[in-house]
């Protein structure tokens with residue numbers, strides 16, 4: 001390992017731990033997910049060693065609906081850790097410092113959403129971030145900093161890259177295991193067919209992975225919002241916003257040229273959905289062949305069953321399958337057919353398989369699939385993509401420099 005881990009940190013200290021508890025928020029309620037379960041292991045280990053454990057994390061971005069307090073996160077984390085997790089509605093002010101100083105050995109505290117602090121977000125160098133009031137005020141209350149937030153490791157934010165310059169820095173268990181698994185994949189070669197299932201909401205993630213893994217991946221199977229944008233580039237009347245949506249047009253403006261050129265150059269390696277699913281007037285799932293669509297009048301929320309029947313045999317023939325992003329709005333059972341169908345096909349084979357994405361990995365537990373049927377399930381989205389494409393991660397770079 002190129003950085004220090006908890007094994008290198010003496011127990012009984014005051015430890016500041018960066019977690020990634022960024023979660024789906026539905027009607028103001030934070031949804032439990034794998035990130036809590038995974039990070040709980042690091043937090044429990046530190047508490048059991050007699051450390052005073054202070055956690056910081058983010059939720060959403062200012063201006064978005066899911067930009068909320070971490071109060072609910074503290075309760076969900078506590079359930080997974082099996083110990084109380086205190087919460088203080090402050091990031092680094094007097095209230096936070098007082099709560100930190102009041103902790104006893106083995107106690108756990110979660111600070112308020114770090115993105116409520118002005119110094120956190122604008123991306124900057126580790127030196128600039130280390131110099132902020134946030135880092136300079138909080139760091140002296142601790143003996144060590146542990147970064148467990150692998151899924152936010154691609155961000156040059158204060159809580160990620162600033163603290164390692166101000167405190168002795170270590171990687172947590174999630175950081176360690178995700179780094180090991182995802183980096184190994186980038187360096188691995190496969191003899192047989194390599195397939196990548198790409199979907200989800202972020203077209204730019206999908207494009208960058210398709211461009212960077214051009215040589216390595218033989219077949220890309222598309223779905224989700226990203227897949228619909230590719231259908232639009234292929235000439236189908238879909239992939240645009242209708243009825244107050246804001247998922248497609250802005251992404252299309254930004255990415256249309258790249259999507260067209262990827263499709264042009266790698267068309268033979270790209271399979272698009274042949275049918276799509278939507279909600280009919282009775283509120284039931286209905287499907288339509290893409291050739292039969294004359295005009296988009298409502299949202300398409302999943303790929304259709306025929307598409308799944310095309311994708312499954314391609315997966316069965318593969319030696320390695322990677323997944324990034326869901327093929328539909330799987331959180332709604334009616335539109336889980338594409339995502340679950342593909343995951344089931346992967347689980348049936350003994351190919352090398354990795355499922356990534358904070359949201360997408362949630363489908364595995366939601367639909368009763370067994371994590372043991374996959375080689376690795378990553379709780380990271382953007383960071384996983386960067387690792388797969390061999391890009392370095394700022395959080396890992398600073399941990400390495402610190403070591």
Ligand SMILES: Nc1ncnc2c1ncn2[C@@H]1O[C@H](COP(=O)(O)OP(=O)(O)O)[C@@H](O)[C@H]1O
Nearest residue numbers: 200201202224225301328329357358359360381
């Ligand atoms: N057609 C669709 N309409 C609305 N949402 C979709 C559609 N297809 C996929 N999604 C959503 O995409 C989300 C996952 O995408 P993304 O955020 O890119 O991935 P991740 O967080 O897994 O990296 C899922 O929560 C799913 O509901």
Ligand SMILES: O=C(OP(=O)(O)O)[C@H](O)COP(=O)(O)O
Nearest residue numbers: 020022151152358380381382383
């Ligand atoms: O959920 C996250 O990223 P992901 O959606 O790529 O998995 C991370 O918490 C990073 O959040 P951000 O993309 O708002 O910086």
